Amino acid sequence: MKRGILLFPLLLACLSVLASGAHGQAGVKPDGTVTASSVVIPYSSLASPQARAFFPKMLAAGAKAPPIDAPIEQSRRFYDRLNSDRVARMRKLYPVTVRHETIAGVGADVVLPAQGVSAANRHRVLINLHGGAFLWGAGSGGLVEAIPIASLGHIEVITLDYRQAPEHVFPAASEDVEAVYRELLKRYQPKQIGIYGCSAGGALTGEAVARFIVDKLPVPGAIGTFCASLVASGGDSAYVGPLLNGQGVPAHAFDLTTLPYFRGAKADDPMVQPGRSPDLLRRFPPTLLITGTRDMAMSSVVHSQALLAQAGVEAELHVWEGMWHSFFSDPELPNRSRPTAPSWRSSTAT
Secondary structure, eight states: HHHHHHHHHHHHHHHHTTTTTGGGGGGEOOOEEESOOOOOOOTTTTTHHHHHHHHHHHHHHHHHHHOSSSSSHHHHHHHEEEEHHHHHHHHHOOOOOEEEEEEETTEEEEETTTTTOOOGGOOEEEEOOOOOOOTTTTTHHHHHHHHHHHHHHHHHHEOOOOTTTTTTOOOOHHHHHHHHHHHHHHTTHHHHHGEEEEEEHHHHHHHHHHHHHHTOOOOSSSSESSSSSSSOOOOHHOOOOOOHTTOOOSSSSGGGGGGGGGOOOOTTTTTTTTTGGGHHHHTTOOOEEEEEOOOOTHHHHHHHHHHHHTTTEEEEEETTOOOTTTTGGGGTOTOOOSSSOOOOOOOOOO
């Protein structure tokens, strides 16, 4: 029921617009497909005025991005420039120190709050797995996701430069995460380690935990899967999300498992999509899931939370109104945007 509450405002808005004669006639096919001659959807009235003003700037910046199939060096240069600029701005807002290390053969940036790790977090550590379609994001992309968390959370964050496509394919990234995790287990108890990531990093977080379980390692204390989760992208948001971001309705849902990194892997493999295995899910740690109503991955994130709850796992879902994929990556994003409803925690465990 709560899942329905989160989706209802978005669906109601879309249906009311499609049904309005002022914006074109809507039709419904026998299989449930809705078509419309034209669609006009205003920016959410539930988001903040600051977010409304920022939204066109985000779209303009995104329009400059190379297509997903662009030459890899072109994409990596573009996103490194974008993320390096964000890092420079973040370091002014969130004071940290950064040092580069190699842990278990994997490159990593260790990010520490400039004011020092708090007493409560002295024996805790977070692992960040950056986004970037398993193609880019190493270095600067990881720092974008690690700097605010380290500074505001007063905790050490280690962001990993895991192996990516096209040079490497699944399960190379999961292997790198496991190698680092094993090394950290020599210094920390499992419950003292957390893992989180956004987009590809969110998917990799779930894949890594599935690998830990199969390899009989203790699971971390908690994980976070943001703007991606435990199943392939699909559902309403895979089509509505791009539409609400001015990109039109795609012919097919974008699916992370079709990316070059997964060449040769089976999409239904639970090590690729842990959400396909109830047995794996019931052994997952407490999970924080974050998405936005304009995120193409929203449906898969919401569905992942439901699967975790059904498996008896403590799973907390936050859906932010008017927000897009990886919306928290820009330091200039107004902080007065808010979730569609108060955050809620769901668990079937007794």
